[in-house]
Amino acid sequence: MSLTERSSRLNKNILFVTSGIKGEPYTPLEQAIFNALQKVVKRVTMIHPDQNLEELLKRLHPDLVLAFCGVFRPVNQINIIKGLGCKTAVWFTDDPYYTDITRSVAPQYDYVFTQDLGCVSFYQRLGCQKVFHLSLAADHSVFRPIDVDLSYQSDICFIGSGYWNRVYLIDALASYLSEKSVIISGIWWDRLRNFMLLKDKIRLNKWMKPEETARYYNGAKIVVNLHRSHNDSYNRNSENIQAVSINNRTFEISSCGAFQLTDVRQDLSEFYTPGVEIESFTSINEFIQKVDYYLRNDNERKKIALRGFQRTMKENTYEIRIKQLIRKVFS
16 A cells, blocks of 8 residues: 555454354455455454454454444344444345344444435434445455456356346346356256256356356356346345345446346446446346347447446546545544
C-alpha cells in the first residue's frame, strides 16, 4: 500500500468478527471484506467468534465491532461489547433465507445491515432502530478478466446449487440446452428430471472456490444468473419474506467482464441498466430468444459485458460498500 493510500484511509479502528463458518461461500466473502477494510480504515483486526472478545476489546479499543452474519455470537458477548462503550453492527448476507434465525440476533446490535432490501422493514418491526440495505459486491482481486484454456470455455454457463426454482427452469430448458455448449456446476443437480439428458454438461456436487468460478465466468460467452427462491424447502423463512435484491454473483460475473443473462430482482436496475450493462429475462421464451440473439451477435454481447464491467469497477466493489457502511455508522 502506498503512502497516498495510507494517508487517505479513515481514522477508524474496526474489529471484524467472522461468521465462524469455515469454507465456501463465507470464508471468501469475509476475506474480501477484510481486505477492503484494510484499504478503507486505519486499523482493522479480524477474529473468530470463539476468541476471547473481552480481552481483545480492552486491548484494541475498537470504534466499531462489525459481525459478519453474527448468528454464532452469544448474547452475553454482545452485552460485554456495549458495556465497554463500543458500537456494534451486523451484516446479514443470506437474507431472507434464514430470517427465522436472524430475527433473534438482529435486535442485539446497534446497526443492522442486510443485503436484501425486503428485510429492512422486517428488522424494523422487530424493534431495530438503525437498519440499512447494503448489498454485497465483487472482489476484483479474484473476479477479474483473465484468459482461460479450452476446458473452461462454453457458450452458456451456470454456477450454483440446484435449488428447486433453478431445477424447474433448467428442466424446462433441457432439450434446448442439450444442443448447446453448456457447463452447469453445483450440488443437487441430480434432482433434474432430465438429468441424464444433460449429464455430460453437469459438474455434479462440485463446490467451486471463487478462483475456479472466475475461470468459468471468463470462459463463457453467456453466464446465466438464477436467483434463489425465497420459499425453497431448504430455507428457514417461515414469514415467507420476499427476496427482492440481486445476489453477489451479479457483481462477480460483471467484475469478470463476462456477459450476464439474469432473472429479474426488484432492485436490479439500481445497480445495472438492463439491455445496456446486463441482460435479463422473465420467461423461458425470452431466455431462448436472448441466448440465440447474443450468441449470434458477438460485438453487441461484448459491448454490454464491457459496460457492466465498468459499472462494477465504479460502483460495486467491496471498498465502496465498506465506505457506505462506515458513513452510516459514523455520520
